């Protein structure tokens with residue numbers, strides 16, 4: 001019995017060593033060889049899981065997080081690099097726009113938890129970072145968690161040699177539709193020439209002032225005429241959404257969305273503030289145009305009420321705010337149960353876009369992915385748009401590689417981006433933008 005048990009231990013060690021060597025490449029193999037020679041290692045591998053340790057019998061000690069770096073990137077981003085002893089580096093964007101330094105500090109505070117941990121236990125780390133904070137969620141902490149989650153998935157995919165969507169049950173589609181921002185007819189023409197077929201604009205503001213609680217006909221007509229002019233260039237075979245940034249008071253909101261209806265907006269985004277769920281639900285009942293919201297909503301708990309009250313059927317969780325790939329996949333499942341779709345919000349960088357593409361390729365209810373950069377000047381092999389779509393990335397993990405030499409050459413490191421201050425030009429009061 002003793003010999004048989006010993007053989008089993010040896011056999012499992014050999015199998016594990018071979019599996020690791022095949023999976024993780026030379027860097028991990030070297031580490032594995034060194035560690036499989038130690039008594040402590042063999043005991044840990046064959047030992048049953050110890051309560052509270054979160055250790056699974058799969059060579060947990062072989063891959064460890066060794067260092068986390070964050071750096072500000074123009075125009076207003078924050079990139080994260082998570083290093084491991086296996087030589088694999090994960091990328092993330094842990095950023096709330098306008099609070100890059102605050103997010104950087106949040107990562108620094110979370111770092112001690114992650115150092116020495118196995119990056120492959122993605123969902124476990126998500127739970128620990130979110131729940132052990134005691135004061136849960138909010139834009140800063142969920143943005144920090146989101147960037148970490150992206151990097152963990154990137155590492156896991158790279159270690160296993162597959163895109164993240166393969167680990168999430170995908171691919172569910174061959175390519176991913178993306179949309180571009182456009183403010184003017186010239187913008188639409190330029191983006192169309194680049195290959196886009198879906199666009200988003202903001203409401204035109206008469207005399208550059210925000211909407212008042214109750215608006216006059218001149219204000220409404222101005223907004224509608226400008227939208228109609230853009231839509232005409234987009235054409236009937238294209239799509240044009242409109243984002244109100246939650247800045248339209250209730251009194252004007254119904255009037256405005258009814259007036260825009262004849263021009264078939266793709267969706268109405270954040271007509272009112274996302275915290276006004278009952279108002280959104282009321283608006284949703286008053287129009288056949290889908291309402292969209294989600295860029296300022298965090299985690300599955302944040303989206304629950306939106307779905308339950310049918311306040312929106314296009315959810316726009318941000319991969320850098322809502323809780324990362326782990327959480328947006330769950331939110332997409334919740335949305336599916338309510339026959340709602342997912343259009344990830346993304347005014348950020350190429351890591352955010354790459355994370356969104358992984359989600360698009362792993363869920364059934366995807367609508368369209370927002371982007372403001374295809375990665376030119378930031379990553380090797382930037383994404384390309386053709387007939388409104390980008391091809392699924394096929395490289396392991398998130399499928400992108402930073403071009404740090406180019407970023408350095410173009411002076412892309414560091415920024416001091418701040419949220420704009422906006423006041424009513426008529427009376428100087430604070431307004432939303």
Ligand SMILES: [Mg+2]
Nearest residue numbers: 243245269295
């Ligand atoms: Mg928006």
